[in-house]
Amino acid sequence: MVKRILIAGSVAALVAANAGEVAAQGFKPTRPIEFLVHTGPGGGNDLLARAISNIVEKEKLLPVRMQVTNKTGGGGITAMSYLSEKKGETHTIALFANTWVNGPLMSKEAKVTLKDLTPIVRLVTEPGVIVVKADSPYKSLKDFIDDAKKQPGQLKQSGGSIGSRDNIVRQLLMKNTGTQWAYISFPGGGERRAALLGGHVQIMVMDPQEAGEHLRNGSLRILAQIAEKRMASLPDVPTVPEAGFNIPNYLVIRGVVGPPDMPAEAVKFWEAFFAKVAKTAAWKKYLQDNLFEDGFQTTAELVKFVDVFTEQARTVLKDAGVKIYR
């Protein structure tokens, strides 16, 4: 009798101990996972996806394989509509980036927004730096803004498409200071940098990894960093608000999203799974090598964040004179 009570007791204890895990394991992947990205091979999200699937494979975090699929086109819109057609599917997930938020705002053809899909977690945020050539007369962001005030519209910035962070930061700065300078779009990162290094434009927003090498070589100077707080690798460079310009910190984000109507237990599973990935040493090393920041957010946090983030982009883009469709 005593024995039986003991057994019953230990079984109960075991059940209680496992309850948390069991709830998360209501769903278990049984087939290869389709891991969708909107960039071609070698693009930002493609490299991130391949790095993740590499970590997952090495650390044996999944019983099945993660297969990266590229659905390029329309700055993410093709991938988004592909994902939206997989209603309720549990084995297809995708990496999203800023363009999944901004793209649908600016495109008549888009039929889906990030909110129509199932946001799961946010993984990284990427800081940026505002740079000039080393022989430029501007020693601080204030120098540049002052000069822009003196000759409105004459100074130039090179950058990507009009919906990119480069332009959004410019818009925020121009609105804050009442200045104007030109923005010249280049499709490739190489051409943007060449325009700055060749002296054809005066200023540019760059990713810190690339700027770091030019800094070491003495060909560029960083005026300010676009980050919540100073990066460990750039302890002496002020953030934009520290440089005297109180604009909101516009983030470059990357995270995971599922198709519409993904069952709750699958969402839970993937949320817990990516929380586990984000804790591995390999992931931390990856972030460090690329000078990314750990921007992990749970599903609940992310859903709220997407609303705020979309509103921010809509306001800025409208101010920039971009046609907003939704």
Added chain:
Amino acid sequence: MEIFSGLLQGFAVALTPVNIMWCFIGCFLGTIVGILPGLGPPATIAMLLPLTFQMNPTSAVIMLAGIYYGAKYGGSTTSILLNVPGESASVVTCLDGYQMARNGRGGAALGIAAIASFIAGTFGVIMLMLVAPPLAKFALAFSSPEYFALMCMGLAMVVLLAGKSMVKALLAMLVGLWIAGMGTDLFTAESRFTFGQAELLDGIDFVVVAIGVFALGEVLGNMETREGVAMLPVPKGLRNLLPNVEELKACRFAFLNGSVVGFIIGILPGAGSTVASFISYGIEKAVSKHPEKFGTGVPEGVAAPEGANNAETGGAMVPMLTLGIPGSGTTAILLAAFILWGLKPGPLMIQDNPELFWGLVASMYIGNVILLILNIPLIPLFAQILKLSQYVLYPIIFGISVVGVYSVSDSLFDLSLLTFFGLLGYCMRKLDYPQAPLILGLVLGDAMERALRQSLMMSQGDLSILVSRPLSAGMLVLTALVLAVPMFRKANAWRMKAID
């Protein structure tokens, strides 16, 4: 002396058995990727990236670079044999290469393509080694106004690509320019000519148009004629399959032209090998003693673009290695790979990793030799394809075209576009419209429009920016000269008649 010791060090790295093996694997994979239309080096390198994480970075870059320049060797094969461009830069090779094959000189065309690739590829490496740092500065002096002038020069080549009728050539070019304008506008994020189709937001892929207009158009046209093309003549014996002395002699200038043009355009981050191949073909035709024979299967018409296409590799490595600036899709992925291996691409990379730079340079010399040895024996094998009769060959071309187009972006929509452009190519053949100007307009239109708008944004709408900068002004003058070539020719012909 520094170069000498560096190169010695490089060969010490590249000649280790392991690195020779990786170099061979890269070249071999590259050749295959080049032969298959659609799947290009960027996609291949991205797929292979995870495998290289465990490798020594130098070995890895030797292999991946091998894929890059190896694909350029292979790209000409299907252009010459089947009129299916294996990759975008091989479109120009179709013009004379395919005609050579139809004249029974398919093997010779393949041989000339391989030799031109070898000479220009090696030239590119030598230049990369000797003058990389000063040339990187030249690349930076190039900005939007200069690119606009360069694209104008490219577009002016249309007068040289035109067949009998200049009007028809210009019309075809305009259609190409129109197609190039489709998709999302970079500057305003608005969509143009998408007809509400999300699939058209990125415009139409160049590969779809090129394969449709060239390969499918050709097949449809040939199926109609039936007689005469049942079997293409393939001479017996290895000796007759390879280029003969006269053919090689005819190509002397083309080898040099392709090498120089390809390398210079390769350095510029905003141009690319397709532009390089068009321009070198145009130059070749402009200086030729028998320009009227271009398009009927002259060996120079194969040697110049193939050379340009291969020298471009060495050029594109200049800004990549000295500044960390990618000039093409493939170099962008190679740079991303450097970061994954823990290297820091940027202006100090050569200084920090001399063994990698010199190892890569040395391996490219070795790789070019490997490719030549690999490609020449394949010629008799590939030439056998031409012996196949129509009802076997045409379905193969259809199959290769469909698979090639589908592999670019896994899109069924692209296949319906392919059908459309196949029919367009057929109609153009029937109505005697040249196809090359359409492709030229399509290749250059996008970059040209962008460069013009960027220039005008820089100058706040002042057009004089295009002529006030010496480099762009110089190129615009050259453009005017190119446009005047046919007039000179005509005037000359009249004078000759008058003398007679």
